[in-house]
Amino acid sequence: MFRLFSQTRRCLQVKRALQRQEWPLRPAHLTAATQQASFSTVSVEHLSRSDSWPKDVGILALEVYFPSQYVEQVELEKYDGVEAGKYTLGLGQKQMGFCSAHEDINSLCLTVVQRLVERSRLSWDSIGRLEVGTETIIDKSKAVKTVLMQLFQDSGNTDVEGIDTTNACYGGTASLFNSVDWVESSSWDGRYAMVVCGDIAVYATGNARPTGGAGAVAMLVGPEAPLVLERGVRGTHMEHVYDFYKPDLASEYPMVDGKLSIQCYLRALDQCYSVYRKKIQSQWQKVGVDKPFTLEDFQFMIFHTPFCKLVQKSVGRMMLNDFLAAPNPDTQSGLYKGLQAFRYSAQQLAGSRIGAFSYGSGLAASLFSMRVSQDAAPGSPLDKLVSSLSDLQTRLDARKCVPPEEFAEIMKQREKSHHLVNHTPQGSKDDLFPGTWYLERVDDKHRRQYARRPL
Amino acid sequence: MFRLFSQTRRCLQVKRALQRQEWPLRPAHLTAATQQASFSTVSVEHLSRSDSWPKDVGILALEVYFPSQYVEQVELEKYDGVEAGKYTLGLGQKQMGFCSAHEDINSLCLTVVQRLVERSRLSWDSIGRLEVGTETIIDKSKAVKTVLMQLFQDSGNTDVEGIDTTNACYGGTASLFNSVDWVESSSWDGRYAMVVCGDIAVYATGNARPTGGAGAVAMLVGPEAPLVLERGVRGTHMEHVYDFYKPDLASEYPMVDGKLSIQCYLRALDQCYSVYRKKIQSQWQKVGVDKPFTLEDFQFMIFHTPFCKLVQKSVGRMMLNDFLAAPNPDTQSGLYKGLQAFRYSAQQLAGSRIGAFSYGSGLAASLFSMRVSQDAAPGSPLDKLVSSLSDLQTRLDARKCVPPEEFAEIMKQREKSHHLVNHTPQGSKDDLFPGTWYLERVDDKHRRQYARRPL
Numbered sequence: 001m002f003r004l005f006s007q008t009r010r011c012l013q014v015k016r017a018l019q020r021q022e023w024p025l026r027p028a029h030l031t032a033a034t035q036q037a038s039f040s041t042v043s044v045e046h047l048s049r050s051d052s053w054p055k056d057v058g059i060l061a062l063e064v065y066f067p068s069q070y071v072e073q074v075e076l077e078k079y080d081g082v083e084a085g086k087y088t089l090g091l092g093q094k095q096m097g098f099c100s101a102h103e104d105i106n107s108l109c110l111t112v113v114q115r116l117v118e119r120s121r122l123s124w125d126s127i128g129r130l131e132v133g134t135e136t137i138i139d140k141s142k143a144v145k146t147v148l149m150q151l152f153q154d155s156g157n158t159d160v161e162g163i164d165t166t167n168a169c170y171g172g173t174a175s176l177f178n179s180v181d182w183v184e185s186s187s188w189d190g191r192y193a194m195v196v197c198g199d200i201a202v203y204a205t206g207n208a209r210p211t212g213g214a215g216a217v218a219m220l221v222g223p224e225a226p227l228v229l230e231r232g233v234r235g236t237h238m239e240h241v242y243d244f245y246k247p248d249l250a251s252e253y254p255m256v257d258g259k260l261s262i263q264c265y266l267r268a269l270d271q272c273y274s275v276y277r278k279k280i281q282s283q284w285q286k287v288g289v290d291k292p293f294t295l296e297d298f299q300f301m302i303f304h305t306p307f308c309k310l311v312q313k314s315v316g317r318m319m320l321n322d323f324l325a326a327p328n329p330d331t332q333s334g335l336y337k338g339l340q341a342f343r344y345s346a347q348q349l350a351g352s353r354i355g356a357f358s359y360g361s362g363l364a365a366s367l368f369s370m371r372v373s374q375d376a377a378p379g380s381p382l383d384k385l386v387s388s389l390s391d392l393q394t395r396l397d398a399r400k401c402v403p404p405e406e407f408a409e410i411m412k413q414r415e416k417s418h419h420l421v422n423h424t425p426q427g428s429k430d431d432l433f434p435g436t437w438y439l440e441r442v443d444d445k446h447r448r449q450y451a452r453r454p455l
Numbered sequence: 456m457f458r459l460f461s462q463t464r465r466c467l468q469v470k471r472a473l474q475r476q477e478w479p480l481r482p483a484h485l486t487a488a489t490q491q492a493s494f495s496t497v498s499v500e501h502l503s504r505s506d507s508w509p510k511d512v513g514i515l516a517l518e519v520y521f522p523s524q525y526v527e528q529v530e531l532e533k534y535d536g537v538e539a540g541k542y543t544l545g546l547g548q549k550q551m552g553f554c555s556a557h558e559d560i561n562s563l564c565l566t567v568v569q570r571l572v573e574r575s576r577l578s579w580d581s582i583g584r585l586e587v588g589t590e591t592i593i594d595k596s597k598a599v600k601t602v603l604m605q606l607f608q609d610s611g612n613t614d615v616e617g618i619d620t621t622n623a624c625y626g627g628t629a630s631l632f633n634s635v636d637w638v639e640s641s642s643w644d645g646r647y648a649m650v651v652c653g654d655i656a657v658y659a660t661g662n663a664r665p666t667g668g669a670g671a672v673a674m675l676v677g678p679e680a681p682l683v684l685e686r687g688v689r690g691t692h693m694e695h696v697y698d699f700y701k702p703d704l705a706s707e708y709p710m711v712d713g714k715l716s717i718q719c720y721l722r723a724l725d726q727c728y729s730v731y732r733k734k735i736q737s738q739w740q741k742v743g744v745d746k747p748f749t750l751e752d753f754q755f756m757i758f759h760t761p762f763c764k765l766v767q768k769s770v771g772r773m774m775l776n777d778f779l780a781a782p783n784p785d786t787q788s789g790l791y792k793g794l795q796a797f798r799y800s801a802q803q804l805a806g807s808r809i810g811a812f813s814y815g816s817g818l819a820a821s822l823f824s825m826r827v828s829q830d831a832a833p834g835s836p837l838d839k840l841v842s843s844l845s846d847l848q849t850r851l852d853a854r855k856c857v858p859p860e861e862f863a864e865i866m867k868q869r870e871k872s873h874h875l876v877n878h879t880p881q882g883s884k885d886d887l888f889p890g891t892w893y894l895e896r897v898d899d900k901h902r903r904q905y906a907r908r909p910l
Contacts, residue, residue, distance in 0.1 A: 053507075141700050146696070161632065165620050248874070361597070445710060
């Protein structure tokens with residue numbers, strides 16, 4: 001999650017087990033069968049539920065996983081022989097996490113899902129939907145979701161809907177939308193949905209390499225959430241472009257047209273913001289509020305971050321949009337006036353609106369918003385969520401700093417071993433965080449076996 | 456769509472332009488903003504809609520595309536040097552469609568989507584969601600959906616949600632569920648959803664090759680449909696298995712453990728049917744109907760068809776399940792008694808329940824059901840849908856029969872050219888059906904350009 005004008009990349013994290021009671025599982029109201037004339041069977045008819053969609057559907061809990069090692073971007077500048085500041089000032093990057101050969105997209109997702117379930121004290125059969133958004137494809141057919149079903153095995157729960165969704169960095173957003181729709185639809189059976197977003201982003205040596213990263217996030221979705229997806233306002237923009245894509249299926253590296261991709265990102269932001277504004281203003285007008293929506297109406301903004309500098313540019317871009325859309329803009333003092341509103345600390349989220357811009361090359365983009373619940377009292381869902389994410393810095397600091405030479409060597413190893421069969425990943429597993437799943441072995445038929453580091 | 460005990464694979468087809476008036480677009484009821492205390496902005500609150508979910512959400516129209524050439528399985532038996540009847544009797548296969556080098560997953564989906572829009576006389580901006588289910592991955596990042604956005608370009612409609620979904624043959628089913636959920640959720644903006652299922656299934660020479668195929672289906676999803684997805688009853692089974700998967704990303708061919716895959720398919724059928732029965736019986740009990748659900752309660756069944764023989768076995772399997780679940784089964788005459796009920800012609804669908812079993816290796820499977828609308832009068836949505844699908848045989852007969860030698864040669868060409876850059880597919884395009892999109896060129900940066908045969 002990114003505060004506006006935040007200079008560094010900030011991530012969400014989980015501090016402690018949520019220690020929450022399980023939310024009561026409310027069965028969907030499944031009712032009213034009537035006899036049918038033409039056949040012997042009995043038909044199924046849903047009666048209207050007493051209230052239409054469940055209240056406040058959104059994110060109940062979050063878990064974040066990132067690899068235990070990183071490389072300093074300032075060291076990478078020296079190693080790559082580029083001018084000082086190219087990565088750190090030019091791109092706004094500071095440190096880059098990366099995976100060793102022991103980790104792949106399956107192990108990342110295994111880890112983050114198990115952690116969320118364990119720390120939230122969920123039972124495996126309380127989950128009725130699980131889906132994965134990723135562009136880290138190591139099998140063209142078998143979904144990461146099916147690999148995650150190993151975790152459910154002892155519970156006997158196999159009635160878990162949802163599967164993998166892909167388009168560059170947008171898959172996770174599409175999965176979140178799908179899960180929220182599911183909870184609001186007649187398909188909902190009263191259980192939780194879980195959305196997993198994971199990727200290992202690595203680039204060939206060159207300009208794009210310092211914009212890599214790796215990690216996974218799992219989100220628990222259901223009603224009465226502290227982070228509620230606002231209804232009927234999201235703006236989407238999709239287009240056919242070759243700005244970033246992965247046509248060389250045997251390689252982990254993408255094809256990147258960096259300049260085009262930045263143009264696409266900003267164009268998508270313009271379009272999504274325009275549609276979002278139009279929809280929310282239309283809602284406001286229906287209840288007699290006639291004012292333009294501006295950046296001031298978001299208290300926080302989250303941006304997809306190809307690199308940190310682009311996020312700062314994006315804020316300026318949205319203000320430019322406001323300016324262009326305003327009938328009589330105050331060019332003297334109005335344009336920057338609202339920025340004070342963003343100077344909250346994390347605990348002051350209650351009641352705010354968080355805008356979120358998601359971009360996936362190719363391209364698919366959406367701007368949507370979340371409303372934070374008003375209740376921030378100790379023990380409230382919001383308090384629990386915020387507390388669970390408060391030790392991010394400690395966890396980031398616990399990572400091992402790896403020199404660029406070693407990083408480059410590990411990248412070479414990954415290139416070589418990426419699709420080997422009869423293969424056991426080399427090197428020590430000691431650096432993996434406790435509770436991390438890792439790739440143990442790929443057998444002669446490409447079947448992957450995973451194991452877990454002790455907690 | 457498969458009738459029970461149907462000996463041959465039957466597909467849905469479109470006979471003529473639906474000539475339907477566009478369904479009225481009903482905007483979602485977006486309402487009620489209230490002032491918020493802590494921030495300057497206005498919040499968004501949906502009031503309950505007057506009736507909860509839209510009525511009868513399901514499939515409004517269908518379009519089917521298959522390639523214009525096929526190989527006779529009886530000829531393939533001779534060419535492969537296997538015993539006569541191995542493919543035709545043993546697997547129940549008759550003819551196998553396949554693509555030339557001019558077609559890829561993008562061109563297949565371009566064709567089927569444009570045909571559905573043109574024949575249904577839809578405007579491109581009447582579509583608010585479009586998603587693709589496929590396991591034919593030619594780019595690990597860029598979704599087929601983004602390629603389809605080319606078709607929307609002139610309309611200016613880029614606010615189209617949905618993206619690609621993958622797990623073997625299950626992706627299309629997941630997409631259909633997602634789209635139906637979307638229409639029932641607060642995300643729905645009153646426009647249509649479109650679901651595209653497409654794949655090119657080719658196998659290395661050997662046992663699995665005769666089970667290949669290629670095609671695409673586009674479905675228009677919305678309320679007041681002639682094929683309504685029944686609510687709250689679907690049974691899902693997901694599991695981690697390596698029965699069929701595609702870990703060799705550079706190859707079009709999968710890894711297949713055929714024997715294991717059949718076991719998995721039947722186990723998934725057992726599980727899904729068990730969950731489905733439990734859910735529907737629970738609904739019936741709530742309205743005082745206390746009887747077991749049996750195969751007799753489906754008037755038609757659709758099965759995922761790895762090969763035709765397995766579908767016939769599956770019906771027996773479901774009857775076995777009924778038998779095992781029955782408290783006092785009539786072993787004398789009851790077991791096969793209900794089968795007469797399935798001997799309807801296609802026009803007698805009205806009011807029936809169609810069961811559908813979807814299986815994707817890896818594995819993900821669901822059993823769900825559709826209720827057919829009661830109104831079958833001339834001009835009714837059901838009548839239009841059925842009419843639009845009535846010339847399948849004519850269209851199948853219009854395909855070109857290709858001898859196995861030529862088929863094998865085309866497969867070899869595909870292997871060689873599968874991921875070439877700076878490449879123009881070879882051979883004549885004259886055999887493509889009118890209105891078919893095809894791959895024109897892959898440039899030096901893997902970017903794909905498509906063109907369309909005149910209508």
